Amino acid sequence: MRISVEDLTVTLSGRDVLSGVQLLAADGEIAGLVGPNGSGKSTLLRTVYRHLRPSAGRVLLADRDVRSMTPIEAARHIAALPQERGGDFEFTVREIVAMGRAPYQRAFAGEGATDREVVTAALEQVGLGGHEGRSFAALSGGERQRVLLARAFAQQPDVLVLDEPTNHLDVRHQVELLALLRAQRRTTLISLHDLNAAASLCDRLHVLHEGTVVASGPPREVLTPVLLAKVFGVRAAVVEHPLTGDPLIAFDHRAAVAEGARA
């Protein structure tokens, strides 16, 4: 199911963190959100999964305003993986994933057969079948992230919203997680720091800069040396990845920071 953002403005503590943002993830598409720190990526995603309220504009799921849904209804359509990594409380892997079923369960009701099947399937999908009983707190960062992704799968959402899911993961776990997402082929809105990961994973990129979208389109068209200098303040060449053919951004780590890019 397609998700789009129309003319979105979000005001936090009197400041417009986002203004007039338009973006889109078409049905079955992985749409990436890139931009420097503080450009508003997380704020945008938080608004999509209804943690924040827009001061103007809309988030549309197909043609329905997400705000017109009840919280539970929205959670059946949109599953979020925020940057929160869970606390020190004693949960097993299965209990964490089972939380994804909450939008389908009534108060006081137990787990049904469907719930159990969906949870088991979600664990299998992330390669953690048979690890149900382990303590979530004792997992490695990569495993934790996969458990949280399984929780999002267990919501059986139409749209996945992922905020920097590869943060703090080593390279191998980053690659694994992205491969997992690629294999899912779900409508996904994902923010990523790693531009090369974004270029390889995403069908469409939206570049955020100071609260507005400054470029949208296929990675190959969006990620140009000019844009990288202007938005990220770095000098870089964009070449073809020798193995995959994806755009590969080669940063010039020796360059002085591009002029005027650091305000």
Added chain:
Amino acid sequence: MTQEAAVARQPVRTVRTVQAGLVAAALAVALLAALTVAVSLGAVDIPVGEVWTVLGHRLAGDAPQPGTRDLIVWQLRAPRALLAAVVGAGLGLVGTAVQALVRNPLADPYLLGISSGASLGAVAMIVLGAGVGSALGFGVSAAAFAGALASFALVWALARRGGGFAPMRLVLAGVGIGQFLSGFTSFLVLQVGDDQQTRGVLFWLMGSLGGATWSQLPIPVAAVALGLLVLQARARSLNALLMGDETAAGLGVDVARLRRELFAVTSLLTGVLVAVSGAIGFVGLLVPHVCRLLVGGDHRRLLPLSALAGAVLLVVVDTIARTALSTQEVPIGVVTALIGAPVLLYLLDRRLEHR
């Protein structure tokens, strides 16, 4: 991925629902045993069999057996033991909810400043207004509850600013208001003239179930039952809240509303509990924490088990408080602190080692 997973693969832990069932059954038996022993022990020890004979007569609606045993068992000890169970259950419940509310497994019901308000209300009534109070038909308990409501209103007003009862804001507001009100209480205690009053005040501040009567029971029983119902209905949302506000929002929880509800329920319940028993520390802090170690963090199991475990603990502790010294009763808060503080330190140590 699979390689690492295979290395780390451990036997799946015992299914927790089964485990929780066993723990619940064990606690239920323990509660019954603790209540029986509590009624049996005291200045005059009454054999357990005798206790049940008296209770059996009463519960069957028969005429009470003549003699002092009926008085001791039915009028003095039974209501007190039951009150201990109810207050303990309530503290366990509130502790669990507050720990989810502020997302800290070592938070305490009294963190939110409610008990300080209750204490101030009670002490003010004892010291200043005994005459006024009785004229209005207003007892110490009512004053304590009024104090709890007042501090609840203050903390609420402070914590809601900036939108939505963020954990840190709630804790800071609670601790701030709590300390402020405790200052007043200390000042009042210094104004107390006679020894009798001082004793009353101190007992109240350190918690006591002395003088429990049957008529005291209905309100806390109803409050705890209602609290359990309201919280249990939100058990899944509480689980989500532990993972973080954003996660909870993504799972369909109206986080701001849930926080308001939790804060209101825990505060009112704390107010009722403190009004009948004074401020009893450590139970609300330790019981949920230990239960979490036993059955895990899922609130669907944790809430009822914390209530049950709190009940057992407080019945036992109150029995110790009554019988430890032959000459006088020890305030129950003293006993919970003497037992609770070392356990808390042990748990802290254990947590730090796990990092």
